[in-house]
Amino acid sequence: MLNKPSICSQAGLQNKVTLHLTKPASISNFATIALFVTVPAWAGQSESRGFIEESSLTVLAKNYYFNTDRAGGRSNQKDWSQAFIANYESGFTQGLIGVGVDAFTYWGIKLDAGSGRTGTGNLPVGDDGDPDNEYARAGGAVKARISNTILRYGQMSPSAPVFAQSVSRLMPQTATGFHLLSKEIDRLAVEAGHFTSGTDQVNTNRDGELWATYALVTTPTVDYAGARYKATDNLNLAAFGSRFEDIWNQYYINANYIVPLSKAQALTFDLNLYRTTDTGNASAGSIDTTAGGIQAAYKVSAHTVTLAYQQVDGEQPFDYVGFGDTGRSGGSIFLPNSVQYSDFNGPGEKSWQLRYDLNMAGYGVPGLTLMVRHLRGQDIDGTHVTQGAYANKYGEDDKEFETDAEARYVVQSGHAKDLSVRLRLAWHRGDAGTGGDQDQVRVITEYPLNIF
Template sequence: MGFGLEGFAALGLKLDSGGGRTGTSLLPWSDSGHPEDDYSKAGVALAVQASNTVIKYGEQMPQVPVLAYSDVRLLPSSARGLSVNSNEFSHLNIQAGRFTAVTSNDSTNSDGEITTDWEVLPEGRSLSYAGGTYKADNSFTATFYGSEYKDIWHQYYGGASYTLPLNNNKALSFEFNGYDTHDYGASKGGPIDTFAWSVLGAYRFGNHKVSVAYQYVDGDEPFDYIAFDRTQSGIPYLNNVSSVFPFSEPHERSWQLRYDLNFAGYGIPGLTFMTRYIRGQGMDNSHSDNSFYKKIVNYDSNPDDNKHWERDIDLGYVIQSGKAKDLSIRLRNGKHRATTGTRFPDFDEFRIIIEMPIKVL
């Protein structure tokens, strides 16, 4: 048996800010209503290991299908609680946890509320989960998790992926992901009965990969998922949930066409390119009795008129050697357009993301 401490510390500095460039969850707000010039956060977790099982208590960054931290802003979010991660059985990873407080991306407080992506449900007092992933070999993986959002919902996730190698550096791959969400107990978030699922097929040939995905939210309520004190969460395991919009509206049908290119085969290792187009339509919550979700948006009686689309382009490079080895630079452009009456506005975004890992030991 072994004991240890795991910790992290992070510092965020404001380089520039002004009108029209606030409200993006990058920086916390001062008492005067302006973004702070700097902020920092730290966390510690006690770890106990017996055989191939690790138990942790304290500040952590969970990454499971029903609870995932976010690192899409300047500093990552985190959660405080207990977790168990076990690899006692061959090919099988089992995890469980219970968390009672969170720290959002733009906060230094470790007592934030556990909320949801839609930001309209009452705060849950705790989030508990258990589940596991089975890997038969390098080609097949199956995952199942169940979670309890205290007095609001039970949410279950099931997913599987399979890769079929072909000759001449080619392969076919397939994925299925599904989330089943139902209110329970005191039902403080109102009635919820939603099954959201997606399927994906991909063909890889050499350094190229082409993917097609379909996603459907079967329910009068949207597909909602855990967030960190009314800010971003990690991306759930549905294929059309993107970094900009989740395509998670009630009864929404969406499809995606995606292309990936790895330039390593052309003599430029570390350079990657991705572009995708996602289109959603058919949003309809006219039969929902959930007042929390309906106060955000009421879709009109003709769901075929409710449409939106997103186009993303991503170009990244990781330096392979020298003093700046592992420095990554990523350029990301996103465009979103929607018909009148949908929840999301027209949107244009350009991000420059630079990351430099520093080894201190």
């Protein structure tokens, strides 16, 4: 268990690379999962109103308390921090080819933290072992649009299932490179990317490394391409492929189908499947892994019950991208049992999940949602790998289980409208290779401001 990206509820397809598309397990109302893969209407270059006329500036004030109590003689991880995350997105100039700029500025502040409690991923740590009092970074990307196709170059927050940032800590991650997004065909969104560096949550170096997270091996470039297709109003499909130079080729498919039963009831089925094989110099060693998960949700009025099963077939764990000089893991693990602490992605691991969501709007408290889930994983066996980056990371017949609970409230009106407060709890128990025994508390407050 290495700096895994837990789930964040920020989600929704937007018209830029910062899609903030999260894993299906994070959805408060699972029956609405199709929103995450729907191809939205998109105004093309012919409808451009101008660079300034369509520009926007938003600021997110984010307060984050993080506390992990770890057993086995390991130090606990604890801090309290504040961030201000500003994002500017210009419109496009008019004409056959429109040009524009996206820019961001992040500022993080230590409210309470100390040496001996570091490692949360929210604050950088100085050479003296103490968390820094503050840190900041800025960046952006230039963009060009022709018809319904946008090309960007610069620092971005990618969200493809095979190459995605994590938004689970105080700051988001970014990657530097090219990104192409095209919606020339109705109901079809095609994208491709070429990235050469990354920045994690606690670094300011825009030229940081790109990693295989569990292998702890870097790659000089990542290339990927894929598409999302809305086949019908109830069926959404996606397929992606990526190449981490000299590490792996990874492929992904997704199918999501909603069965409306009545005005207040629906069934949702979701399938995610990854296939990973080594390539080039195989810097992480031999890789031959298939990882898949299927989940079904039944929604009736304010209640949603979800059952998920996930399995890793292979002698290596299912691995995915990490960003920056510290190699903190990204978010490209769109499997149902990747949850607040554990990914349940060990070699040979079989896991299941039972989850319950309650939307209190149905009981007169709009804005309040509650969730509880329990997961169990077994049959983890890492003893077949004796050489390479994945050797000696797991034992034989390892097991783990995790229970999570969450409460989230969003203010519905008044001066504090859209202010959200979230309490997240996790209890994980397992063998050393799965992260051992951990109890975790997070309290996250977010207040979005639309400047213009």
